[in-house]
Amino acid sequence: MVLIHITLVMLTSVLFCFILYNFPWISRYWSPDIEKFVVKKGSKIALVSDVHIGADSLDIDWIRIIGKTVEKLSIDFLIVVGDLVNKRLYIDINYLEKFARVVTNIMDLRNTVILYVPSNSAHDLALYSQKKGGIRFRFLDRNVEFIYTVHMLRIDFEECSESIYVTHGDYISRNGVLSYLLDKVGRKMFKKLFTGVIGRKILDLDNRSWIVVGHSHVSYLDRSYRAIGLGCWIKRYYAPRESSIAIASCRNKSLNIRFISLDKRSY
Known part of the structure; x- marks a missing residue:
């Protein structure tokens, strides 16, 4: 009986610790910095997430599709909402600049601003330095600006009364499988x-x-x-590929939201 009691206490403790760790907003052992970004009048933004560059199941053609969509829809700002890279890599600013150039070239982007909103869990690029966000690289040959931001952006549109809060989602639930189950059940039922x-x-x-x-x-x-889940560009053993892009612009002082599901047949 004592052994059963000890086992139950241990399991309860483990569950309690998991809940606190997986849902950072409960204890706030970390919380995302929020930066404001203003989009000029007449501009359009596109939002994607979970590209997972470096994953075995990612075909480079999917990355090119993002660039083609940005060009086709005359997008001014491309916002990558975390997990752009499949592994967690700690890097310096020089490596970040080289990576930004590679991504820009693969997507074949021109006349665009890229805002990279990194996650804070098992994937993405993190800097050795203590500097948080606001790191900019300009590639003049393509007229592209790449901005490494903080973990959450508040996007305001000039002459628009509505805002968009953008964050990867690991502050809501760190575990990706649990997040998948939450949203899969929520969507279906x-x-x-x-x-x-x-x-x-x-x-x-x-x-x-x-x-x-x-x-x-x-x-x-x-x-x-007023919530958007951006899907993913790779397959997981528990989840199919759900590649999509959200498009936002301001019309008549209100946000106009489009949601596009993509596949290779589109191109």
């Missing part, structure tokens, strides 16, 4: 993006704000809760 709904409550967003997340690899536009 309740027509809701649960990680987006939770994120809205954490940030205490009003009804003029949207939230855009990745991480769960579930693609969904939840207009009722």
Whole structure:
């Protein structure tokens, strides 16, 4: 009986520790910095996430499709919402600049600003230095600017009353499989993006704000809760590829949101 009691206490302790670790917003052992970014009047932004460069299941053609879509739709700002890279790599600024150039070339981008919003978990590039965000590289031959930002952006549009909060989603739930299950069940049974709904409550967003997340690899536009899940560009053993792009612009002082699911047949 004593052994059973000890086992239950240990299991309860492990579960408690997992909950605190997996949901950082409960204890706030870390919280994302938020930066404001203003989009000029008449500009369009595109948002993607979970490209996972370096993953075995990623075909380089999928990366090129992102660039082709940006060009086709005359996008001014491309926002990559975390997990651009499949592995967690700690790098210096010189390596980051080389990487930014490679990504720009593969996507064949021109006349575009790229905002890279990194995750803070098992993937993505992290800097050795203590500098947080705001690191810019300009590639004049392509008229492209690459900006390494912080873990959350608030995007405001000139002459628009609504905002978009952009974060990878690992502050909502660090574990990607659990995030996937939350959003998969929410989409199928309740027509809701649960990680987006939770994120809205954490940030205490009003009804003029949207939230855009990745991480769960579930693609969904939840207009009722103003939440967007950006899907993914690779296959996992537990999740299919759900490649999608969200497009946002300001029209008549309100946000216009488009959600596009993509496949290679589109090109």
